[in-house]
Amino acid sequence: MKVVDLLPLIKYKKQNGEMGNMFTVAVCDNTTACIAKVYDAEKITSMIVDEVLIMENFYIRDGELAITVRSKVFRTGETITVPDDVMENAKSLLGQKGNADSPSKIIEAATSPKKTVVSVKGVVYKHLPSDTVDIPSDEDDSSDEDKTPTGVIIGIADLKRYRCCVNDRCYKRKLKDDRCSSCGVFYKNQSSGEAFIAQLLLKCTESATIKTYTVFTQQLEQLTTATNVSLKSKSLETDIAKKFPITVKYQSLNEKLTKIAVQK
Template sequence: MNPEQQLIIQKNYSLLTEEILADEIADHLYSKCVIGHDDLQRVHVEKTDKDKARQLLDILLYKEGAFEPFLEEIKSQRPDLIPCLTDKVKERTLKKDVKTLAELKELQGGQLLKAFQTVKVLEVSAPMSYTSEEKGVSQKLEVLIADTKDFADVLVYDLKKFSHFKVGEVVILSDFEKRLDGVLVVTKVSNVFSTKETVTVPKGVMENAKKKEDCTSVLNASLVPVQSTVSVKGKVTHASRTTTKRLRCNGEEVPFKKLKVKDSTGSLMVELWRDAAHTPAEKGSYVSIHNFTKTKSSYMNTKFQKPVLSNHSSKAKVEIIRPFAEISDDEEVMYTEDASGLLQVGRIIGIDDLSIYRCCLISTCNKKKVETDFRCPSCREEYTLDSAGYAGVMKLIIKHENEMAIFTDCIQQLLESLNLCTDLQKKDGTLEMLKAILPIVVKFSFKKDIISTITKFETC
């Protein structure tokens, strides 16, 4: 697979491991000579469907020409997954010759960049542990780079590339991703070249790179993607006492403190770990929080997890400051949650085509697409042109969560909350009405880029 195709698979890795029947796909790809007999056996020998799927995807990621045959089998097995795998790669992948970091900053985020960037490494953090569903416990590196025009933050997730990033070294980057918040991401599909080129970083660029970020509002901080780095300032309306918490990655017990910080736009929870937990911030204090990472709360029970800011970065700092505005202590529902505390809030800024297909009406079949003879491939129930159901799938761009797929029940849930017609047979009219009222502020929940609930967000 090429880097763009690898990025699509990696983006949907968790979804695919949950949904595909790897044995059938592996047999198909073996018959097409895409994978060899040894690869086939490596898939079949795994005990669970999820492990089989992981093994197959790991094999295919580095097989030349494997993407199209894989997609062909997915179309016949799970057509509902196709929208997630047929992103318009050319629109997400920039091949333009961008020569400087200043030019790079002007480009839209959320895409893979093939531009070659010759940069100097200014700062490198110690490797930091993080936990993901795909990799379990792994490590990442935070790097500050600069060239003759500007600077940028880089996150390195490929352990094999850590050795390239040393303070004072010059490297050439390509095939990296630019996130919506401007951070550059280096993964397995990225290239990092050692070079004898030299980069002289001007004093002004160096000073700007070392400066603290300007603070944004709590509202803006709540709308950035998870893992984004932000800085805010506000009034502490709640402060817990300093306790200890056990880290899930290694079992270490570290100091911990929790704050609720409010400004004129809303409030947000802040978690302070290690030395930061001893900050003497109490209710009524004004604080300035720099380079904190938007993440999820430390509760193991996902029911109680909420978006928070945490000092995961080595650059993170929290300071007590003088009051800068009159901010009340009144409690309110956090802007990124509904009253239950479980839903995100975001803006729908783009809508793709609405794909309609005929489906089975049996609830256990989950709107399975009927075959050309109007027979359900799962339960074998027979339908006619008039009796088969209608189902749909559509892609949305919710700022700032990138592209997400939305299926029949959630499409109708959204339309109903907007007081629009929920009849999916009237596809063209539905699309036009949705596009006419963009952007749409919604509260929603999701899993692996699939919307699970979504309704219009009603402001008080």
């Protein structure tokens, strides 16, 4: 799904009465446009105009896509060609702030009966009913006999840096109020370490299933070293996305990648 344009952050009132930030974005594929309302302000950094995204765990509300903190927005590095009339329609919908009287074919596909996974021009979306946030999975657990399956990394989301303890026994534990909750060491300014966490979207070569995995500093080091990307880059998520698709041998445990070996 290509990002066409987006509106600035605005305030809105949550169900609990508190105020939050949200923004509206127009997206499209090469046939159809629609509006997405994003209720997670941090995702604005992933909504780069003209980039192609893969979205998971979104809702359909009043004829629009609703992206929440539980949703995943993966940057892919892919490109698609969009006709001028579709682009203009997307901009028009954004100008109208989403016209619920004109639902798109994408929304109709996502809400059609007996479908929880919708493919639109090669981009996969997982749609959740409005009364649940759990994604049922028909995938079997990884076979003990195959410790090194092959897959293709096609998306990255929610890349975050955080200050961590440098004590090896603390395994890069995140600091809270400048202190490690494991060993109790207090860190000042730049004396702490830096660690990472992110979500990767991986397509398994053997089964052709697409699954989301969490990765941490060690796995990102394995990935970036093999693809000549610097972990110190201020545009790390963008730099990694530009390398997609990346074929890897991998090991996983409990929805986490424990080892990544990039295949040349």
